[in-house]
Amino acid sequence: MANGLVAASLLVICSLLIVIRMVLPPKGRKTEMSGSSDIEGFAQAYHLAEREVEVLGFLIKGYTLNAIADELCLSPNTIKTYRTNLYRKLGVSSKQGLVDKFYDEQR
Template structure:
């Protein structure tokens, strides 16, 4: 498969906001043909049975179920399916298990947009990807990260953050708020800095971890 052939991607995650973030990351990317969403293990299996997908972006924990236990079953439906584990868990044992199951990669959910797009392209073209910042450690994977308070954001920054979470790209946000794209980028940098997060997925993770709403 080469870069000239757009691919069909299925996202398996029990949080729709993650799918919205992925949509934002891959918005208008030439390598993507269709991008679909499944919120449970059963729904993933059903969609794989009904459609020909090239890549599955798979959350590690879906509704309390370890999705690694279902990798072989998913490959039984589509033999040449490429699978990237996409998780907030940064733990050597989990990474090793994903590798032992011959998945095509393991990415953290705070991966920035450029790295995320590059990883997708690499896997589609036959490579494997493992996040460069993964810890080679056996420490517990569910450490609670410390985040700044959402109240540190200005009213405008909260408005913009909500639009990011909703899946709007920079131009759409600029149009909705009647500001320039450069101003949008400046606000985004300030939001990420104040909340101590890395990119769109870091923002999504912050919202999930702190049960925040805008």
């Protein structure tokens, strides 16, 4: 019973952290990237899942895998899986390729 209570508490805390981070901009970072509508259009064109869109936004901002994992309260290995799926869907093989493709298509 105690393990279930701890797990539920951690889930609530992570959910609250995500909501707070969505409302407040991260300290020392830009509050806008290229524009959420740019990402939404790009995501629709490549049929990206909701989590893939979130990870894409962080990658474009220059976040590391560990930083993204911390922001989303997920394992770095889970973020690697999302990144791999993004690379496959976008036909790129690197973070730079992903960023280049995103910005090339914004022109």
